Amino acid sequence: xxxxxxxxxxxxxxxxxxxxxxxxxxxxxxxxxxxxxxxxxxxxxxxxxxxxxxxxxxxxxxxxxxxxxxxxxxxxxxxxxxxxxxxxxxxxxxxxxxxxxxxxxxxxxxxxxxxx
Amino acid sequence: xxxxxxxxxxxxxxxxxxxxxxxxxxxxxxxxxxxxxxxxxxxxxxxxxxxxxxxxxxxxxxxxxxxxxxxxxxxxxxxxxxxxxxxxxxxxxxxxxxxxxxxxxxx
Numbered sequence: 001x002x003x004x005x006x007x008x009x010x011x012x013x014x015x016x017x018x019x020x021x022x023x024x025x026x027x028x029x030x031x032x033x034x035x036x037x038x039x040x041x042x043x044x045x046x047x048x049x050x051x052x053x054x055x056x057x058x059x060x061x062x063x064x065x066x067x068x069x070x071x072x073x074x075x076x077x078x079x080x081x082x083x084x085x086x087x088x089x090x091x092x093x094x095x096x097x098x099x100x101x102x103x104x105x106x107x108x109x110x111x112x113x114x115x116x
Numbered sequence: 117x118x119x120x121x122x123x124x125x126x127x128x129x130x131x132x133x134x135x136x137x138x139x140x141x142x143x144x145x146x147x148x149x150x151x152x153x154x155x156x157x158x159x160x161x162x163x164x165x166x167x168x169x170x171x172x173x174x175x176x177x178x179x180x181x182x183x184x185x186x187x188x189x190x191x192x193x194x195x196x197x198x199x200x201x202x203x204x205x206x207x208x209x210x211x212x213x214x215x216x217x218x219x220x221x222x223x
Contacts, residue, residue: 043211
């Protein structure tokens with residue numbers, strides 16, 4: 001019954017070694033989001049896709065990229081992870097971007113990234 | 117996006133009603149007020165959403181005064197499992213999380 005699935009749940013990568021985190025959804029929602037959450041902090045929006053339209057937050061580092069090959073899947077690529085990129089990465093979806101339907105976001109369980 | 121202010125932490129005991137108030141003085145006409153709950157090592161979970169007056173669901177109630185510059189999340193008869201971080205968000209579209217309120221429920 002999982003609606004937003006993130007794989008893997010735990011990921012260890014080496015400093016500078018590219019890593020990809022994946023997210024899939026069974027809700028057929030138009031919007032998919034990626035958040036970064038560091039320890040004891042609130043989730044921080046990195047970017048989102050509305051259908052195929054990509055929207056980057058102004059302060060998201062260039063090191064972070066995303067791909068959405070189809071409605072169901074979205075990937076987060078970290079090109080050269082640094083120690084400061086260790087965090088929980090959360091994927092979320094919503095039906096729309098405007099109006100009441102936009103506010104109920106469905107979050108996945110997250111992927112905890114460790115950088116060694 | 118309207119900025120929100122809520123207490124950093126609150127303590128309660130099992131069986132009590134908990135009210136968490138959020139200030140959002142710059143709320144815009146089109147903005148909705150939404151609350152999320154987050155347990156450790158899990159993604160946030162939608163609790164309730166409202167525009168004005170009072171909204172109630174099976175989990176919580178949301179009280180919004182006429183000026184909409186604040187809102188109060190009410191959790192009836194909390195249990196230990198309600199220990200979590202509660203986020204108040206205001207806006208339209210993408211979510212910008214504030215610091216949240218860490219609720220600790222004690223036996």
